[in-house]
Amino acid sequence: MPDTVTIAVDAMGGDDAPGVVLEGVEGALCADEALRIVLCGPAEVVEPFASAHERCEARAASEVIGMAEHPAGAVRAKKDSSIVVGCRLVKEGAADGFFSAGSTGACLAAGTLVMGRVRGIARPALATVIPSPVRPVVMSDIGANADCKPEYLVQFGQMASIYAEKVVGIDRPRAALLNIGEEDAKGSQFAQEAHRLMRERLGNFAGNAEGGDILSATFDVIVTDGFTGNVCLKTIEGTSKTLFKALKGIMLGSPVAKLGALALKGGLKELMTQVSPDTYGGAPLLGVKGALLVGHGSSNALAIKNGVLTTARTARADVAGIIARTVAEAPSSDGPGKAPIGGAA
Amino acid sequence: MPDTVTIAVDAMGGDDAPGVVLEGVEGALCADEALRIVLCGPAEVVEPFASAHERCEARAASEVIGMAEHPAGAVRAKKDSSIVVGCRLVKEGAADGFFSAGSTGACLAAGTLVMGRVRGIARPALATVIPSPVRPVVMSDIGANADCKPEYLVQFGQMASIYAEKVVGIDRPRAALLNIGEEDAKGSQFAQEAHRLMRERLGNFAGNAEGGDILSATFDVIVTDGFTGNVCLKTIEGTSKTLFKALKGIMLGSPVAKLGALALKGGLKELMTQVSPDTYGGAPLLGVKGALLVGHGSSNALAIKNGVLTTARTARADVAGIIARTVAEAPSSDGPGKAPIGGAA
Incomplete structure (x- = not known):
């Protein structure tokens, strides 16, 4: 059995959230018996689901970042949004990775601002x-x-x-x-x-x-x-x-x-x-401190399931740690602290 | 019947030249009864073909520009190459357009250097x-x-x-x-x-x-x-x-x-x-003085035929003239005479 790993999931990410997200999380929990989930979103969505599923914990987040909002602005303003809460769980060590099918720009901004860039990486890349x-x-x-x-x-x-x-x-x-x-x-x-x-x-x-x-x-x-x-x-x-x-x-x-x-x-x-x-279900933001995968807004339940499983695989493989130990030591002509926040994808 | 139009064709352009080029030119001559061809290439290739075909004239060109040669360098050095000779025919008014499935870079360079850029166009574009x-x-x-x-x-x-x-x-x-x-x-x-x-x-x-x-x-x-x-x-x-x-x-x-x-x-x-x-058979270089179309190196006879016919259509529509009368008059912050020669396609 693989190592136990805890993945935070944005219950409100994607065009068909929370329905397909919950279905996808259920599928991921079934497929990976060493997977634990922290489901982030409105209490009335995440709490009943967590009660009904083993290895799933609820983390109430009262705000949601919409697809059309300015990424960095929304991340700064909405501290209790499911995306920011999920990234904070990783930052604090309560989760090993975060998956969201919500706004790509907001996920990139939160990954960089909240989880933080690996020292020596000029720009995280999707x-x-x-x-x-x-x-x-x-x-x-x-x-x-x-x-x-x-x-x-x-x-x-x-x-x-x-x-x-x-x-x-x-x-x-x-x-x-x-x-x-x-x-x-x-x-x-x-x-x-x-x-x-x-x-x-x-x-x-x-x-x-x-x-x-x-x-x-x-x-x-x-x-x-x-x-x-x-x-x-x-x-x-x-x-x-x-x-x-x-x-x-x-x-x-x-x-x-x-x-x-x-x-x-x-x-x-x-x-x-x-x-x-949908087969891989998510795009990793590489170069931040932790596993962060972003799914298509149009993700179906299968894509969510696969995205969550890939986030778990990324966390278990310690991709962020390997990047910190190998890439970040390589020479880079660009110092840290100058990266703009919020991608355009 | 459409207006009579004269198109110069590079007999040596493309991976399977001159065979497929001759076959393609024959197809174009059959399809368009008001089309005249000036076939540019080695005398032993173009003369027998021209003798055997009505509305086709031979124009001997002793050199060939290879696909791997530096475009601008080759155009400057090989004045008697089929590409340079074809472009010169357009420049001198002996042809209304030129078609080649040879080196794209050399065609772009010859189009700009030999045929010449339309005044006021910052950069010709493919x-x-x-x-x-x-x-x-x-x-x-x-x-x-x-x-x-x-x-x-x-x-x-x-x-x-x-x-x-x-x-x-x-x-x-x-x-x-x-x-x-x-x-x-x-x-x-x-x-x-x-x-x-x-x-x-x-x-x-x-x-x-x-x-x-x-x-x-x-x-x-x-x-x-x-x-x-x-x-x-x-x-x-x-x-x-x-x-x-x-x-x-x-x-x-x-x-x-x-x-x-x-x-x-x-x-x-x-x-x-x-x-x-192959259906269109060629990419026009827009912004040069005359019709110039470049075909895929892997063009088959159908692609050559369609490329020649599209060159004829471009010449008949006077695309270069319309560009000179309309686009070139629009404001441009970039003066003439500064364009580098030779594309990277």
Whole structure:
């Protein structure tokens, strides 16, 4: 049995909260017998659920941060919001990690302001597992830092590689810089400088990746700035969605096509699972003191369940501790204390 | 019958030149009876073909620019290369446009150095038609300018909108800025400034687009810097390719699946045509004096044929003339004569 781990969960995160969150938490508790949950949210939501479930404790939080609120402002103003309360539990050692499918910006802000940045990390970065039908690929940053300096990308690569190895289970991951040409000297001035620094400082650096290399899993870790990463991730999700929709139209196009679709149903369902973001259910903010995963706002119960389980895996693997011991000691030209708060994802 | 138009074609452009180029040119000549071709390349290639085809003239060019050569350097050194000769024909008025499936960088450099930039255009931009199953979408820049200033994007949007309307046939195209959030104030500092300028100066500006809005054709024109655009385009192509490959695996997975696939064959073939870059066959460099289209290096004969026909359509619509009369008169904070040569696509 794995080590006991305590994960705080935002009962109010996501478009369909608290319903799907409670369902997802229940699924996670069933799947992992060494998991303990601290459910954060309004007393009338979290207390009855905690009473009815073993290994689940309620933590009343009277406020909720909405999706449209200014992230850093809301985190500062709403000290008793489920997101701030959850991060504080980690900060105080009452929980090993926090999961929320609420406002990404507010989670990033609370992670940095409340849990705190690992000393020596210039900027925490949001990573995600790209659901590829070939094999999982970790990409970072996917939106925590819309404006980056080239040197940040070295740490993004180091942190994402640790996550890829310890949580996703990729043995000796190869990291690449997302760029617009395979050759070393290609790209914008930013990309050229990032390439030079990564070549110098990132032990598992494998060169440039192009957009076409992401889903094909040519590399295990794709490193980029938060603007490009976010555009890219949404482009992949949107392209899959549009193609599956077109495919569905074809399959419903005629009685013969409908029969044909029936014969392919199993395989297609599996493919859709492989490329669904619900399979991993959350994006870790790497470089803060503790495990923090943010789920899609549109998370269903399965995505919440998987997000909570991945948060537990991240906490058990002590990703934050490994980052503190290894990455943060590497040279960085950017001192601490200057990071703006609140991502744009 | 459309107006007579003369297009210079690089016989040596692309991975499978000159074979597929000659086949593609033959197809274009058949499809468009008012089309004249000047075929540029080694005498032994272009002369026999020109002798055997009406409305085709040979123009010997003794040199070829390879895909791996430094673009601007090669254009300056190889004055008798098929790319430089083709661009010179346009410059001298002997042709109305030039098409090549050769080195994109060399074509961009020759377009700017030989054909020349339209006065008042800060940076020529490479545009392309994103093959969406919903409807065509024009994206620009897709790689001519890896490093941009926010103000360039206003002209990119104006030029791409003209192309969308006059060549792709989109009535009153709506242009959007590729960004990482729908709200006006989202994004990097670059994107926020570009948004402000586009809002002010781009008549058909419709706000921010996210990565998921590209293939779903939420907007008609997607404007971005050449780095993001190139990554995005390759991400779309790569995602389609990986998904179709997975789909093929499913269809060959069992005898029943094979039967099912048979029933869907027609519809799938049509979808693959819709999302194939071969359907348009070329990316126009907008902002140079004349029609210049660059094809994929991996172009097949159909892509070459469509690329030549699109070049003819671009020349007939006088896209360069419209840009000179409309876009170039709009305010630009960047004077002429400072553009670096040779894109990174």
